[in-house]
Amino acid sequence: MREEDRKPIGLLGGTFDPIHYGHLRLAEEARVRLGLQRVCLIPAGRPAHRSAPQAPAADRLAMARLAAQGNPAFEVIALEAESPQPSYTVPTLERLRERFGAARPLVLLVGADAFLGLASWHRWRELFDLAHLAVATRPGHDLDAAALPALLAGELERRQARDAGELAAVPAGRILPFSITALDISATAIRRMLAQGDSIRYLLPDAALDYIDRNHLYQAS
């Protein structure tokens, strides 16, 4: 088997409502720092544990594809966006395990805010049988042990990896916090700016911005 085909695969799920440079830097910095073979971007269909996205799944998927184009290490997976079922991470990971095989290290990439809410996810403890978790810093969200809910602090203590090499050595089960360039960009802020008629240029790729304009997404009602 080629060396490339043994490298871990990164998985970045999100509502991507819309996708922005905070997501893309997270994916790119994780790819390089964690030695990932590629990063799969997985727009949620109907997210299970948050309010309904503003833009339809087909539009969020289209924007993710436009944002990822030109980077051969990014792949957009339509599995959740094209399903009418609510999107849950653990069942998605089970499907991806079937595709990538039992031995391949899979690394679920999350920002610090998503990690802090992990214990509310459906079947969250099973996640560690299926993938590693790499937790990226995000402005405004504190990853210090003292700031973590007790359940998560316990998991982190048990599972924390020292470096990316430990993620490459086994298929699943470790947690690696890592820091990335701080970009204080959120989809919520982008939607709010659009509704107010502000410019959002340079917060997300031009191709995604053009799509928003052409399809009149996120306008004030």
Ligand code: ATP
């Ligand atoms: P919203 O504001 O609508 O909640 P969001 O900007 O947080 O959206 P999501 O699609 O919910 O975007 O995020 C997908 C993943 O990307 C999550 O794990 C989130 O923590 C991470 N993420 C999003 N923006 C950033 C950022 N600026 N820095 C680091 N991680 C980020």
